[in-house]
Amino acid sequence: ATPTSIMVGTGRAAEMGVLFRKGDALQELSGVSVVALDKTGTVTEGRPELTDLVLADGFDRQSVLSRVAAVEERSEHPIAEAILRAARAEDAPRMTARDFETVTGHGVSARVEGAEVLVGAERMMTRAGLDIGTMSERGAELARRGRTALYAAVDGRLAAVIGVADPVKPASRAAIEALHAQGLRIAMITGDRQETAEAIASETGIDNVIAGVLPDGKVAALEELRSGSGRIAFVGDGINDAPALAHADVGIAIGTGTDVAIEAADIVLMSGDLRGVVNAFEVSRRTMRNIR
Ligand code: ADP
Ligand code: MG
Numbered sequence: 001a002t003p004t005s006i007m008v009g010t011g012r013a014a015e016m017g018v019l020f021r022k023g024d025a026l027q028e029l030s031g032v033s034v035v036a037l038d039k040t041g042t043v044t045e046g047r048p049e050l051t052d053l054v055l056a057d058g059f060d061r062q063s064v065l066s067r068v069a070a071v072e073e074r075s076e077h078p079i080a081e082a083i084l085r086a087a088r089a090e091d092a093p094r095m096t097a098r099d100f101e102t103v104t105g106h107g108v109s110a111r112v113e114g115a116e117v118l119v120g121a122e123r124m125m126t127r128a129g130l131d132i133g134t135m136s137e138r139g140a141e142l143a144r145r146g147r148t149a150l151y152a153a154v155d156g157r158l159a160a161v162i163g164v165a166d167p168v169k170p171a172s173r174a175a176i177e178a179l180h181a182q183g184l185r186i187a188m189i190t191g192d193r194q195e196t197a198e199a200i201a202s203e204t205g206i207d208n209v210i211a212g213v214l215p216d217g218k219v220a221a222l223e224e225l226r227s228g229s230g231r232i233a234f235v236g237d238g239i240n241d242a243p244a245l246a247h248a249d250v251g252i253a254i255g256t257g258t259d260v261a262i263e264a265a266d267i268v269l270m271s272g273d274l275r276g277v278v279n280a281f282e283v284s285r286r287t288m289r290n291i292r
Helices: 003-015 023-031 039-043 061-073 079-088 122-129 135-144 171-180 193-204 215-225 238-247 258-266 275-291
Strands: 018-020 032-038 049-055 097-103 107-112 117-120 149-152 159-165 183-187 208-209 232-238 249-252 266-268
Touching: 003 018, 003 023, 003 275, 018 275, 023 122, 023 249, 023 275, 032 039, 032 215, 032 238, 039 183, 039 193, 039 232, 049 061, 049 079, 049 135, 049 275, 061 079, 061 097, 061 107, 061 117, 061 149, 061 159, 079 159, 117 122, 122 149, 135 149, 135 159, 135 193, 171 183, 171 193, 171 275, 183 193, 183 215, 193 208, 208 215, 208 249, 215 232, 215 238, 232 238, 238 258, 249 258, 266 275
Parallel strands: 032 183, 032 232, 183 208, 232 249, 249 266
Antiparallel strands: 018 266, 049 159, 097 107, 107 117, 117 149, 149 159
């Protein structure tokens, strides 16, 4: 590879909104056979909306929403935003939380007006020794429709199943198709459950998913996806994605993502969606072809 052709290639990429932070990423990309995508904020908008709230017997909507919102007010997860918007829209009375705790990859808890409130994935509940019984099937149903299913518990009793939908970015499907046309295999890594991940995958044409991954498990998931001799690229946007971005053969950060992700990446996309990934591969192929 001549320095000149690399310079021309990175210049052409920059015009398309693809910044190569490291010159050799252009060469590395041409050897990639698997592209692994983060789900939330990469394939999907990362701006979920509350779509369902199914109450357990003996609980009323406003008081559950108030308590859950009080806990989520302290969280920075996109799910928290969805719940807060819904609570505001429904004029649920404001309550205050104390002793707030986050259990990474599981959910959140706090004391709200004397009650112990837990909100999170199924594993957040089982971790606390709670039996979610018949509500488990309601959660699975939501997940099969591509929604994230959350559970809320008040004083050790399951109070509600909450469905949150994070729409797929409009450009995701076509971008994945274009990557397929370049002979790439596309995977998705997510902390969400299997059914939710599979619904998003079939909506976008993603070949396979690794779901239920805890934030510190993304690097191991990448290794699981690495096929034989091929190189692997990872595309992500979040703080949680930084280790995987650094570990992948080529780390690609969505430009609208967090600073931590951008710093860890080899390539930064100015656009907020996957079209930039297609452009990066195209420039790389063209550049490497000129070299040979
Ligand atoms: P992802 O980035 O794929 O959403 P996370 O590791 O951040 O993965 O979260 C995994 C799961 O933990 C979420 O899908 C959700 O079920 C639960 N969770 C995390 N944070 C919260 C929160 N603030 N409120 C409710 N549930 C949460
Ligand atoms: Mg993300």
